[in-house]
Amino acid sequence: MKILLVGATGSLGTALHATLAKRGHEVIAASRSHADAPVDLTDPASIQSLFERIRPVDAVACAAGSTPYKPLIQLTRDDYLSGFLNKALGQIELVRLGLSAIAPRGSFTLVTGILSREPIVTSAAASAANGAVEAFVRAAALETAPIRVNAVSPSVITETLDKYATFFPGYESVSLERVVQAYIRSIEGSESGRIFEIG
Numbered sequence: 001m002k003i004l005l006v007g008a009t010g011s012l013g014t015a016l017h018a019t020l021a022k023r024g025h026e027v028i029a030a031s032r033s034h035a036d037a038p039v040d041l042t043d044p045a046s047i048q049s050l051f052e053r054i055r056p057v058d059a060v061a062c063a064a065g066s067t068p069y070k071p072l073i074q075l076t077r078d079d080y081l082s083g084f085l086n087k088a089l090g091q092i093e094l095v096r097l098g099l100s101a102i103a104p105r106g107s108f109t110l111v112t113g114i115l116s117r118e119p120i121v122t123s124a125a126a127s128a129a130n131g132a133v134e135a136f137v138r139a140a141a142l143e144t145a146p147i148r149v150n151a152v153s154p155s156v157i158t159e160t161l162d163k164y165a166t167f168f169p170g171y172e173s174v175s176l177e178r179v180v181q182a183y184i185r186s187i188e189g190s191e192s193g194r195i196f197e198i199g
């Protein structure tokens with residue numbers, strides 16, 4: 001398959017890229033910088049021009065998206081907007097603009113995270129953005145068939161605990177391998193409207 005991978009340079013994206021390539025897929029690696037295909041999820045024009053350049057694709061996978069973490073009392077409207085624009089609307093736009101560039105039985109696999117179902121202190125903006133993506137996936141899948149839309153929702157990833165361990169005391173971490181396998185299930189399988197919760 002020809003697969004657009006957004007966030008290909010990150011911790012999750014790098015592992016996913018390696019596995020997809022090993023499985024014989026052609027991967028177009030995208031991110032804001034240091035990738036074959038520059039794209040900024042907060043800029044619809046850059047998403048549109050990327051799809052125009054690479055269409056058609058068989059699958060779109062996203063391993064990107066950042067959100068601010070702050071105590072509730074310190075979160076501003078701009079913080080919520082930034083989390084929503086980057087992680088939620090950015091991925092929603094990937095589907096909206098990608099629908100005309102994807103193969104008839106193609107798939108979109110988005111990323112959320114455990115914070116939509118098990119929040120931590122400082123995660124209100126992140127939890128809200130993740131929850132928005134999951135609600136979008138369930139609704140969009142009702143209308144996109146036979147194109148499929150899913151999301152992968154991992155707990156904290158073991159290989160990134162150096163950055164995040166203090167935020168997730170006592171949480172079960174999950175290996176990159178387990179998370180990557182959920183993307184493979186979404187991309188190569190036949191399910192739609194699923195939130196693949198890992199951990």
Ligand SMILES: NC(=O)c1ccc[n+]([C@@H]2O[C@H](COP(=O)([O-])OP(=O)(O)OC[C@H]3O[C@@H](n4cnc5c(N)ncnc54)[C@H](OP(=O)(O)O)[C@@H]3O)[C@@H](O)[C@H]2O)c1
Nearest residue numbers: 007009010011012031032033040041063064065113156157
């Ligand atoms: N790490 C975890 O434990 C964990 C757990 C659950 C969920 N997640 C979610 O999984 C995703 C990936 O996490 P990660 O740890 O791999 O993050 P990461 O290492 O920071 O990588 C993020 C990737 O996304 C790209 N990116 C960021 N903003 C972008 C934008 N606006 N447009 C296009 N590309 C953008 C980055 O590249 P550029 O900077 O070049 O754009 C990079 O390739 C995130 O959504 C995160 O919330 C992570």
